[in-house]
Every structure is written in C-alpha cells, then in structure tokens.
Amino acid sequence: MRWFISLALLLIGFGATCPALAAPEVKLPAPLAQLQAPPxxxxxxxxxxxxxxxxxxxxxxxxxxxxxxxxxxxxxxxxxxxxxxxxxxxxxxxxxxxxxxxxxxxxxxxxxxxxxxxxxxxxxxxxxxxxxxxxxxxxxxxxxxxxxxxxxxxxxxxxxxxxxxxxxxRSLIVRDSPFDLYLKGNPDALSNAARSGMALFYGKANCHRCHSGSLLSDQKFHNTGVGETEELRKDTQRRAARHFFQVQMGLERSDRDPGRYAVTHNPEDLGAFRTPPLRQVADTAPYMHNGSIATLEAVIAFYNRGGGEDPDKSRLLQPLELTAEEKADLLAFLTSLSGTVPVVGPPVLP
Ligand code: HEC
Ligand code: HEC
Missing domain, CATH: 1.10.760.10 (Cytochrome c-like domain)
Known part of the structure; x- marks a missing residue:
C-alpha cells in the first residue's frame, strides 16, 4: 500500500514544474520522489x-x-x-x-x-x-x-x-546526478553546456515529448524507426529465439521485432517500444531494444535525422537541424544524468 501512495505522489509530481530554475520557456519536471525503502x-x-x-x-x-x-x-x-x-x-x-x-x-x-x-x-x-x-x-x-x-x-x-x-x-536508485541536484535547487550543478543541452531537450529538440516527467520517460510506447539488424535476421539461433517468442505471444513468425504489438495485437503498435528512462544512460551503451546504436553521439545523430526509416514512425520525430555545438550540448546534458550507481557485490550465499 505504501508503495502505491509513494507512486501516486510521484505521478502527481510528474506534472509539477520548477520555473525558478530555468529559462522561462523550459518546463522542468519535479525532482524524482524519494520512495519508501523496502524492508x-x-x-x-x-x-x-x-x-x-x-x-x-x-x-x-x-x-x-x-x-x-x-x-x-x-x-x-x-x-x-x-x-x-x-x-x-x-x-x-x-x-x-x-x-x-x-x-x-x-x-x-x-x-x-x-x-x-x-x-x-x-x-x-x-x-x-x-x-x-x-x-x-x-x-x-x-x-x-x-x-x-x-x-x-x-x-x-x-x-x-x-x-x-x-x-x-527497488533498492537500485539513482537520484543524485547533476541534473537531479539542479532540479533540487542547485543552479551550479550543471555546466553551461549541459544547461544549453537541457534547454534543447525541453525545447527545439523535442525530446521531452516522450522522455517526460521526473523519470525522463512517459512509460508509453512509440515507434522511432530503429531498424532491424543483419545479425538478428541471419543468426539462426537468434531467429529461433525470436520466432519462439512470437509463437508464444500468439503471433505469426516474422523477421521483425513486433514491439508493443506483441501485447496489444493492434497494428498501430508494430515497432513501438517503451520510452527508456535516461538516468545513467552514458553508462549503458549500446542503445535501443536491439542495441543497434553504439554511442550517445550516434543516438543524437539518429534523432537529428528525424529518427529511422519506418514509414509508421511517430510524427513527433522530425529532422532537428542541430548545429555541431548544439549536438555537443545535448550530449553534455545526457551525460549529466549520471549519478552514483549503488554497486553491490556478490553476497555470501547459503
Ligand atoms: C516519439 C518519442 C520520442 C522522442 C521525441 C525522443 N525519444 Fe528517445 N526514445 C524513445 C523510444 C521509444 C526509445 C526506444 C526505441 C527503441 O528501443 O527502439 C528511445 C530511446 C532513446 C535513447 C536510448 C536509451 C537506451 O537505454 O537505449 C536515448 C539516449 C534517447 N532516446 C534520447 C533521446 C533524445 C536526446 C531525444 C531528443 C533529441 C529523444 N530521445 C527523443 C522515444 C522518444
Ligand atoms: C540472459 C540475460 C538475462 C538474465 C539472466 C536476466 N535478464 Fe533481465 N533482462 C534481460 C533482457 C534481454 C531484458 C529485456 C527483455 C525484453 O524486453 O524482452 C531484461 C529486462 C529486465 C527487466 C525490465 C527492466 C525495464 O526497464 O523494464 C527487469 C526488471 C529484469 N530484466 C530483471 C531481471 C531479474 C530479476 C533477473 C533474474 C531473476 C533477470 N532479469 C535475469 C536479460 C536478462
């Protein structure tokens, strides 16, 4: 029950803004809520x-x-x-x-x-x-x-x-990144470049349309047009694993990742994936559901092109025409989302 209350508070927090901290046009989310620690x-x-x-x-x-x-x-x-x-x-x-x-x-x-x-x-x-x-x-x-x-x-x-x-x-939480400290009221926590990148994220580059709220994810499903990889098409064992999944989910075998369609069987959800939260994203390369984009620079280039080739991709994705400096600023912002990972080692087992 306590979890539901914390979650509800968090969701309410999603709508809040922090106008004092940023340029007037940038609407920032509330800081990530502190959750009740499990026993x-x-x-x-x-x-x-x-x-x-x-x-x-x-x-x-x-x-x-x-x-x-x-x-x-x-x-x-x-x-x-x-x-x-x-x-x-x-x-x-x-x-x-x-x-x-x-x-x-x-x-x-x-x-x-x-x-x-x-x-x-x-x-x-x-x-x-x-x-x-x-x-x-x-x-x-x-x-x-x-x-x-x-x-x-x-x-x-x-x-x-x-x-x-x-x-x-539930104990694996990061909420002490420079971005988090900034949201909590420390204007010096972000470098100038990261601050410019943040303005792009919440402005011209439109990232916040999907990477929204305190978690930087709307927890909804979008098709960004990330393509299939040769390896997934050709590796017979990977093909077998994916076909097995498709059959288990009541789908036809195919050489395309069904994405959200596997759950809803709604054709509009083909190739749609849950927006990933972005804390610690600089440490989790490679990127996307099939790991097909190797670096954050390449992710930024992907969005700058307006996403992938899929004709059914989200209309929220359009070419961005970012300058080299803007791309560097966006990268600085994404890097500012890293805090202290709670690294635990293997315990002594019974
Ligand atoms: C239309 C919604 C949408 C918009 C707009 C959007 N994203 Fe994404 N983002 C997603 C989805 C969905 C994925 C996962 C796609 C996949 O795996 O096929 C993703 C993946 C990512 C990833 C990879 C994360 C990981 O763990 O693999 C990064 C980084 C990222 N987005 C940053 C951005 C930035 C920066 C912008 C703005 C330039 C942006 N996104 C705009 C929906 C969006
Ligand atoms: C063989 C590698 C492998 C092992 C072992 C594994 N996972 Fe995963 N885990 C994955 C992959 C791959 C995904 C994404 C799968 C997908 O979306 O279909 C994932 C996704 C997850 C997610 C979803 C995270 C999110 O953002 O939604 C959770 C939670 C998770 N794993 C927990 C576990 C737990 C707990 C165990 C042990 C009981 C475990 N995993 C064992 C590979 C693994």
Whole structure:
C-alpha cells in the first residue's frame, strides 16, 4: 500500500514544474520522489537470489550475469547474453530506477517487478529453470528456509522468491546526478553546456515529448524507426529465439521485432517500444531494444535525422537541424544524468 501512495505522489509530481530554475520557456519536471525503502532483510535476501546461479537450470546463469552491477545493471552488449547453447534477440535493460516504473520490458508485457522476476528464471534463453523445481531446490538448500522465515515469516514459495527479487531491485536508485541536484535547487550543478543541452531537450529538440516527467520517460510506447539488424535476421539461433517468442505471444513468425504489438495485437503498435528512462544512460551503451546504436553521439545523430526509416514512425520525430555545438550540448546534458550507481557485490550465499 505504501508503495502505491509513494507512486501516486510521484505521478502527481510528474506534472509539477520548477520555473525558478530555468529559462522561462523550459518546463522542468519535479525532482524524482524519494520512495519508501523496502524492508532490509528482504533486500538482502533478494540480493542473494539475484547473484545465485542455482536459480538456473545448469547452474551457470544468474540475474547478475546479464544485469552486471559494474555496468549499471546492464551487460554492455548489443544483444543480451543468453543461457548456454541459446542466443538472445533483445538488448538487456538497465535496472537503475526500475522502482519508479509501472510497465516493464521493451514492450511493456509485464506490469510489476514481482510478475517480471519469474520471466527470466523459466525462460529457455535466460535461466531455463522450472519454477516449481526452483522452490524445491531452495527449500533443500540449508540456510535459505531460515532466511525466508525471517523475511516473510513463511515457507519458501514462488511468490516470496519473486517478492525478494523485486525488493532488491527497488533498492537500485539513482537520484543524485547533476541534473537531479539542479532540479533540487542547485543552479551550479550543471555546466553551461549541459544547461544549453537541457534547454534543447525541453525545447527545439523535442525530446521531452516522450522522455517526460521526473523519470525522463512517459512509460508509453512509440515507434522511432530503429531498424532491424543483419545479425538478428541471419543468426539462426537468434531467429529461433525470436520466432519462439512470437509463437508464444500468439503471433505469426516474422523477421521483425513486433514491439508493443506483441501485447496489444493492434497494428498501430508494430515497432513501438517503451520510452527508456535516461538516468545513467552514458553508462549503458549500446542503445535501443536491439542495441543497434553504439554511442550517445550516434543516438543524437539518429534523432537529428528525424529518427529511422519506418514509414509508421511517430510524427513527433522530425529532422532537428542541430548545429555541431548544439549536438555537443545535448550530449553534455545526457551525460549529466549520471549519478552514483549503488554497486553491490556478490553476497555470501547459503
Ligand atoms: C540472459 C540475460 C538475462 C538474465 C539472466 C536476466 N535478464 Fe533481465 N533482462 C534481460 C533482457 C534481454 C531484458 C529485456 C527483455 C525484453 O524486453 O524482452 C531484461 C529486462 C529486465 C527487466 C525490465 C527492466 C525495464 O526497464 O523494464 C527487469 C526488471 C529484469 N530484466 C530483471 C531481471 C531479474 C530479476 C533477473 C533474474 C531473476 C533477470 N532479469 C535475469 C536479460 C536478462
Ligand atoms: C516519439 C518519442 C520520442 C522522442 C521525441 C525522443 N525519444 Fe528517445 N526514445 C524513445 C523510444 C521509444 C526509445 C526506444 C526505441 C527503441 O528501443 O527502439 C528511445 C530511446 C532513446 C535513447 C536510448 C536509451 C537506451 O537505454 O537505449 C536515448 C539516449 C534517447 N532516446 C534520447 C533521446 C533524445 C536526446 C531525444 C531528443 C533529441 C529523444 N530521445 C527523443 C522515444 C522518444
């Protein structure tokens, strides 16, 4: 319940502005709200599960293999790592600030962190472990039953495992970037270049139309025209993984990422993806749902061209005609969105 209240306050905050801090035409969001911290013993238990490779079929994979704390909880690859003998077909998302999201994954097919947590564990190309077998394995691992009793006052269940993983991820918050300090009232927190870049982000470059609110994401779905990559078309294992996904979602096999269409089956959602939040974005290259854009400079060039080639792309994207200096300023602003990542190491496991 407390979570819902915090979230509601946050959403109200989304509409607020901070006129005193910026040029009159720039409407800035409210600072990111401070959320209620989850109970410490659940976060700690979740941290163990996050690093525990026994949560995978062959004991080689854990959440942390793909969501590496040293890489802002992403994996730094264009297309995600995968369960041995398989290959993945999407880019790993960073877990920074997932506590603020209410729709998860590139296509928003999951609606809570608890619901999402089971997905990778039983996925054939992520951790490949039967969820009921996972429960039995942990129940027979000396140490875990006691830790679950302390944190949940109950036996180990699928629900308590998902809850602990969710609460650990809720502790991965960044809200001390120069941009955050600026929003909280420190005008010197941003360099001149970053301030000019911010004015572009909220003005001429139109980024805030989708990267809106305190999180810099509207949590909605847009087609920006990011194209398919040769590797996804040609790699037979990646093709197999994507076709398997499409069939599971009740779709025809195709060599195109369906995006949000997989969830809604509405043709208007073909190729639409959830707007990513942008905290720590300088540390999470490469970019986009398929990792096809290597650097932030190239992302800026992409938007400067008016996005990709897709005829169905959002009308909010138009060529921007930015000067070299404006591109550099926008880059300085994107870089100012990085703060202190809560890096945790592997705990001692039961
Ligand atoms: C094999 C690599 C891999 C492993 C292992 C893995 N993930 Fe992921 N994770 C991904 C990829 C790829 C995506 C994006 C998938 C998509 O959108 O279809 C993702 C997305 C997510 C998201 C959504 C973030 C957002 O912004 O919406 C969460 C939350 C998440 N993973 C948590 C976990 C947890 C918890 C575990 C362990 C139980 C885990 N992941 C294990 C690769 C992995
Ligand atoms: C029409 C809505 C929209 C507008 C306008 C927009 N974006 Fe995006 N942005 C998105 C979506 C959706 C994605 C993910 C697309 C994908 O993965 O295919 C994205 C991805 C990104 C990424 C990559 C993040 C990551 O983690 O991979 C960056 C950086 C970015 N946008 C910055 C900007 C900047 C800077 C501007 C202004 C020049 C801008 N965006 C304008 C919707 C938008």
């Amino acid at each position: 410490a013993e659940r976060v700690e238990l979740g941290r163990m599960l996050f690093f525990d490779r026994r949560l995978s079929g062959d004991g080689t994979m854990s959440c942390a293999v793909c969501h590496d704390p040293q890489r802002a909880y992403g994996d730094g690859r264009a297309l995600s790592g995968a369960y041995p003998t398989t290959r993945h077909w999407r880019h790993t998302q960073s877990l920074i600030n997932v506590a603020y999201l209410h729709t998860f994954l590139w296509d928003g097919r999951s609606e809570s962190l608890e619901q999402q947590a089971e997905g990778p564990i039983h996925s054939s190309f992520e951790m490949n472990l039967h969820l009921d077998f996972m429960v039995e394995k942990l129940r027979e691992t000396p140490g875990y039953p006691e830790l679950f009793r302390q944190a949940y006052d109950s036996e180990i269940t699928r629900a308590s495992i998902a809850s602990a993983l969710a609460d650990f991820q």
